[in-house]
Amino acid sequence: MLKKRIIPCLDVKDGRVVKGINFTDLKDAGDPVEQAKIYDKGGADEICFLDITASNENRKTLLSKVSETAKNCFIPLTVGGGVASIEDIKNLLLAGADKVSINTAAVKNHNFIKESSIRFGSQCIVIAIDAKKVGINKWEVFTHGGRNSTGIDVIEYAKIVEKNGAGEILLTSMDRDGTKTGYDLELTRKVSNLVSIPIIASGGVGNLDHLYQGFSEGLASAVLAASIFHYGEYSILEAKQFLASKGIPVRL
């Protein structure tokens, strides 16, 4: 049976891991390569790097961190943050990423999703959607790390993303991110029911029950979490044992 995935996410800035509280107050949580090794050994199913300030800062640091991580970890590595061109994707894949996550560039140009999935294969194209609730059962796509509104409806956009060949959707609730109050389950379930590609739930995890809800109520294929793992509140193994005890199929 296919197992549900746990993906620790490392938000990386200047080659260091940070995790923002609603994307502002940044705390340092260590070296991404060391963290990735710990997660790999600890049983993470995949690892995700998000270069949160990639649009403005030096990207070479990130590429070297990606390459160093790929030498040490034999599980899939997704890298995102400021990916805007075919060249960016190529550089990340060459450095050792297995998948790239594309956000703003995909919103600006839907054809970029198509172009990149034909060129590199759907399996390595993850489309990151930052969603903000704007009404009852209504969410809007935001870009630039949640700073810019787009007027685009998340549900409509998710269909476009799938149609253009994305392999997966990384769905982040901007309202929940950093709040530790749990995923936006309504949002996650709606999008998951709508498209046939896997959904990664993201934004708001504060405890293990939240991970469970991501699968049981949000119907996600994978859950992404950062701070609950980084600061040692829970290990990946504890999370998996908890999920297994609740009947979620996980790789132990």
Next chain:
Amino acid sequence: MYVSIVDYGTGNLNSVSKALEAAAANINKKLSIKISNNPKDILDSDKIILPGQGSYRQCVLGLKNISGLWDSINEFVLIKKKPIFGICVGMQLFSDQGFEEEITQGFGWIKGSVKKIQLNNKDLKLPHMGWNEVSIAKKNDLFVDIKNLSHFYFVHSYAFEAENIDNIICATDYEKPITAALLKENIFGTQFHPEKSQENGIKLLSNFLNWNL
């Protein structure tokens, strides 16, 4: 030992190479790895790895686009009869034909076709992506010391439908049995990614390096 990883512009070859290095180190094997698209390198190799990502058709076109590469792989496999390890679409190319985009002829070494996975349960997603258990249907040299129902990492929407089930040595379950590994004489391939499957994947690569026909 000299192993070539066939480079035809597909996917992340570095991760295959790094995993192969780890696999060689675990069994204290001296290994020289070349990532190459040069037909001479292919023919000089002791073993080759044929990776593959993206669509069946794009992979065939990619291989045929490099002068002499397709023929050299055929010669390596059919005439020299040396070991090949196909990964993901690399394994799918062993078939007669693939149905992705449009019908495309493959190497035709293992009778069968590559077709889109059909699912009745609408809760199941495509691609079939993530860690799934692999059941070993037939005892073989490649899966020595790998437990039955070990987890391996898959990501694909198309599957190999082999005509002769004797060629299927491993299967996984996604509503129905899906070909996870094929073996026919010197021809071996997996639908999953050993280079992304932690210890089990490294062990499988070690076994491939140790494999004597």
